[in-house]
Amino acid sequence: MTETISETKACTGCGVKLQTEHAEKLGYVPAQALDRSPIICQRCFRMKNYNESSGITLDHNDFIKLLSHIGYTKSLVVNIVDIFDFEGSLISGLPRFVGDNPIVLVVNKIDLLPKVTNYNRIVNWVRKEAKEFGLKVVEVVLCSAKQNMGFDRVLAALDEHRGGRDIYVVGATNVGKSTLINRLIRDYSDIEAELTTSQYPGTTLDLVKIPMDDGTFIIDTPGIVYPHRLTELVSKQDLVTLMPDKGVKPRVFQLNAQQTLFFGSFARFDFIQGERQSFTFYVSNALPAHRTKLENADHLYAEHKGVMLTPPTLEALELMPKLTKYPVRIPKGKMYDVSISGLGWVKVNSDSGADLAIHVPKGVKVAVRESMI
Structure with missing residues (x-):
């Protein structure tokens, strides 16, 4: 049986x-x-x-085997990324996996950006960043699957570029892939079943083929779990705090050199050297910030991590990699962001340059990029 x-x-x-x-x-x-x-x-x-996590996922090699199949098909590839973790949610080696198939880059969760955001600027920024990553795309579409923003443009892009082919949907975990596919099902298929949508990684574990009305398929692929994303390292309780569920309110801090900001016990931002300047933090509204002098930062963390500096709790913190220091030099002449995968990013509001240090759990990706906003 x-x-x-x-x-x-x-x-x-x-x-x-x-x-x-x-x-x-x-x-x-x-x-x-x-x-x-x-x-x-x-x-x-x-x-x-019950919104429970099982802890059962495929390993990285199994993910790669599934993705490598795409290059042998004639398909349209829809690559979904998270605007709030752009660098962290890009799939390493994707151009190699998809072969000559066209790619539509769907940038999800734009509802998390401030309301005054210039979306044309975001599209141009995404195109530039994708090109530097080696990703050639036929179109960039901004959307929020959760809030039904920009979805008509997603559908139009698929109709324009797929040419009657199957649609492969790829993305890292927690980028909103299953939510978007459920929206596609409603428009392209008459089946009633929806994919499992959860805030936990590893929701889809194999290729899921959804028949469309014209005889082709939407093919959902497993989300790749990247340990360089902070969201993959925290407990499910803390994940709710770390991942924004509504538009982020930018927090601006005027800092002198030799000042430090803690965001719970998840991350520490040191302004080591440079002119007095402002820094704008794009992180979850639920994540508390604590300012102190750089000379006091080590002692403050040792004494108050997981208690005053929370989340996470001390118990949850013990299960995470230790904080590791990453020196960051911001050059003069342009506006830059420092992105922390799974947490958000910091905009350096001056073009006068700065020496910084970012402390995050070991292995979390820290990157410097031209400012998004």
């Missing part, structure tokens, strides 16, 4: 093959649930109904 299930049926939520014997393994479904329609595995059922 189990072999027949494994060979012929897959979870309509995550795509993994179903089995009834091993509750601790992927694809488990109780035997009494097999007559349900649609059938979803127990992992997807618990995420969908």
Whole structure:
């Protein structure tokens, strides 16, 4: 019985093959649930109904094997990235995986940007950054799948560029990929089942083929888990605080050299040397900031991490990599951002240059880029 299930049926939520014997393994479904329609595995059922994380994901090699298949197809590739973690959510090596297939770059979560944002500037900025990354795209589309912003343009771009081909949807975890696909299903397919949408990584575990009305398919691929993103290192309780759920209110701090800002115990920003200047922080509104003198910063962190400097709690902090110092030099002459993958970014508002140090859990990606806003 189990072999027949494994060979012929897959979870309509995550795509993994179903089995009834091993509750601790992927694809488990109780035997009494097999007559349900649609059938979803127990992992997807618990995420969908209770928002629980199972901790079961595919490893990186399995992700790469699935993605490498795309280059042998004739498809339109929709690459979804998170505007709030642009560098961290880009898929390393994607041009190599997709071959000659055209790429539409869908930039999700623009509802998190300040309301006064110039979207034309954002599109130009994304094009420039993508080109530097080696990603050749036929179109950049800004949207918010959650807030239904820009979705008509997403549909128009797909109609314009796919030419009757299948659509492969790729992206890192937590970029809103499943939410966007559920919107595509409503417009392109008459099936009722929706993919499992959760705030936790690893929601989709295999290729999920969704038939469209014209006989082609939308193919959802697993989200790649990148440990260089802070959002992959924190507990599920702290993830709610770290990931914004509404428009971010920029926080501006006028700092002198030798001053430090803590954002909970997640990150520390040192202004080491430079003229007095302002820095704008684009981070979750729920994340508290604490200012101190640089000379006091080490002692303050040692004494108050996980208590006054929270989140995360001391218990959760012990499960994360230790804070590591990354020196950052901001050159003169242009406006720059310092992005911290999974946390947000800091805009340096002066073109006079500055010497900084960013302290984040070891392995989290820190990058300097031309200012987005």
